[in-house]
Amino acid sequence: MFNPFQVPFVQRGLMEVLILSVGTGLLGTWIILRGLAFYSHAVGVAAFPGLVLASGLGFAPPIGAFGMAVLFAGGLERLARSRRSDYDVLTALILVGALVAGVILASDVFHSGSTIDTLLFGSLLVIGPSDIVLAAVSSGLALVATYFLGRVWLTTGFDPGMSRSLGVRSAMPDALLLGLVALVATAALSTVGALLTTTLLIVPAASMRLLSRRLLAWQLGSVVLTAIEGTFGLWLSVETNAPPGATIALLAGCVFLLLAAARRLRSLVGVRNLST
Amino acid sequence: MTLLKLLPELYLTTIGPREVWQALLEPWTQGIMHRALAEIVLLGLVGGMLGCWIVFYELSYSAESLAHALFPGLVVAVLLGFPLVLGAGIGVTVAAIAVAILGRAPEIGRDTAVAVVISALFGLGVVLALSPKSPPGLQELLFGDILGVSNLDLLLAAGLATVVLVALRFLHRQLLVVGFDRASARSVGGKPQLADIALLLLIALATVVAVQGLGSLLVVAVLVGPAATSRLLARRMMPMMILAALLAVAAGISGLYLSYYAGTASGASVAGVMVVLYLSTLGGCAILRSLRNARLAAESDT
Numbered sequence: 001m002f003n004p005f006q007v008p009f010v011q012r013g014l015m016e017v018l019i020l021s022v023g024t025g026l027l028g029t030w031i032i033l034r035g036l037a038f039y040s041h042a043v044g045v046a047a048f049p050g051l052v053l054a055s056g057l058g059f060a061p062p063i064g065a066f067g068m069a070v071l072f073a074g075g076l077e078r079l080a081r082s083r084r085s086d087y088d089v090l091t092a093l094i095l096v097g098a099l100v101a102g103v104i105l106a107s108d109v110f111h112s113g114s115t116i117d118t119l120l121f122g123s124l125l126v127i128g129p130s131d132i133v134l135a136a137v138s139s140g141l142a143l144v145a146t147y148f149l150g151r152v153w154l155t156t157g158f159d160p161g162m163s164r165s166l167g168v169r170s171a172m173p174d175a176l177l178l179g180l181v182a183l184v185a186t187a188a189l190s191t192v193g194a195l196l197t198t199t200l201l202i203v204p205a206a207s208m209r210l211l212s213r214r215l216l217a218w219q220l221g222s223v224v225l226t227a228i229e230g231t232f233g234l235w236l237s238v239e240t241n242a243p244p245g246a247t248i249a250l251l252a253g254c255v256f257l258l259l260a261a262a263r264r265l266r267s268l269v270g271v272r273n274l275s276t
Numbered sequence: 277m278t279l280l281k282l283l284p285e286l287y288l289t290t291i292g293p294r295e296v297w298q299a300l301l302e303p304w305t306q307g308i309m310h311r312a313l314a315e316i317v318l319l320g321l322v323g324g325m326l327g328c329w330i331v332f333y334e335l336s337y338s339a340e341s342l343a344h345a346l347f348p349g350l351v352v353a354v355l356l357g358f359p360l361v362l363g364a365g366i367g368v369t370v371a372a373i374a375v376a377i378l379g380r381a382p383e384i385g386r387d388t389a390v391a392v393v394i395s396a397l398f399g400l401g402v403v404l405a406l407s408p409k410s411p412p413g414l415q416e417l418l419f420g421d422i423l424g425v426s427n428l429d430l431l432l433a434a435g436l437a438t439v440v441l442v443a444l445r446f447l448h449r450q451l452l453v454v455g456f457d458r459a460s461a462r463s464v465g466g467k468p469q470l471a472d473i474a475l476l477l478l479i480a481l482a483t484v485v486a487v488q489g490l491g492s493l494l495v496v497a498v499l500v501g502p503a504a505t506s507r508l509l510a511r512r513m514m515p516m517m518i519l520a521a522l523l524a525v526a527a528g529i530s531g532l533y534l535s536y537y538a539g540t541a542s543g544a545s546v547a548g549v550m551v552v553l554y555l556s557t558l559g560g561c562a563i564l565r566s567l568r569n570a571r572l573a574a575e576s577d578t
Contacts, residue, residue: 032384032388035385037387037390041391088336088337089331089500089504091336092337092340092496092500093500093501093554096493096497096501096547096551097555099419099493100544103419103544104544107541108539108541116415117406117415120418121406196395196398198394199395202388202395203391203392206388209383210383210384241407242402242403245399245402246403249395249396249399250396252399253397256378257396260378
């Protein structure tokens, strides 16, 4: 069963996923606590034209991707400041704009239409040593930031007004959180693709949320679950020849469904026990 | 690239009214473009009108996620060879049920539940579409193919579009009352739950109409773009809806022209025009406002 893992490029992919699981698992819990799901989906998609430009003009893909992601986050913040209520309208439309720009650049300017699938859904074959370095750096930063800023993120998440009165200035840590999500999403792009960054960033953390109530247990559990789902997703990807992003997404979705169903069943049984 | 090649010729020939007419009419000499035009008008009317309610109720993320999550339905329709509209309908139903059930888990919140559903269903669709036995054509399902619409697709889309528009006519007062003030809506005969469910159903139907032309990834452009643009310009609901429909159809036709003369993908061109329209209107409004503020400040100084 584990034959695929003897092939060098699969081993590289495995290493990448295991390192990434630290950063994505940790940040996933903050994304859920702070309600940043739409943002983290959009920041990955926004990187798509950056990736196309990078492959067309021949510079390092993470530079293009992270550049576009930061441009998106900054532009959204700037544009939405004047009209607070239009935040999700802007996110949706900039997201579509990024997809349009990417697909037109790829198919009509650089004529690299065949790479679109790879960029959108990830590929094991494109993971190089530099991707692993990027994954290690971003996971390390996520770990350090969680250790030092976790308290602040937690208080602002529960009650922004209260935390300000306690003397926490919320602008800087929040900007750091948004930037970190953009960085980790960029690092995850080569494996899971621009459309499916949420499979590593959100789904495992959401699954673990169903099981654990304490923050530390939840975060450790998310990291472990991301690593497990990533490993089996890679194996499935080699076996079925589908992009790793898609297989990990499918697997993680099934795990979530099973956990949700199990919990529902348990609570039904619990109710019956109480009533008798 | 094709556009760049055309440019010298454009400069060399003298451009009179006759040439402009010719350039405007030329695309419509082919049957394939007639169907594309009909599809654009249908999705423009439905997207523009319904879009005003999507923007008003702040449902952009739901609209986007439904369109993404129906993707496996499209893939299955292609694999089994039945009309795309039917596949989209089944896909959107599964997605809506999944969101409705998972969205009730109290710990994770609605947005997170939506993200989980999109990721899983999208992954499923891609695994199906890229399995070695499947025919190629993944990108058409993702980004749409307005030029590939068949007569049967068009008829089904027209039927669904009529249903959406008629429903909007009858639900107008209900949606307005609930959207304006949810808390006191009951006292004037509003039913918030009915309005929410009806609106989600209509979004699902409109997505099914538009998904053929714009693909699973770009549908949200027509559902949100023209309506958001119109909201910057109009205040009352009825004029806003009519303006949004007009803008949507106009942007759609411009997109078709762009695609015809620049040789770009049709769905991406239409969606691109709608996004650019919104962003430039937003920018224009901001400039006008700052000019007016500057003038007011200057007047108050003197």
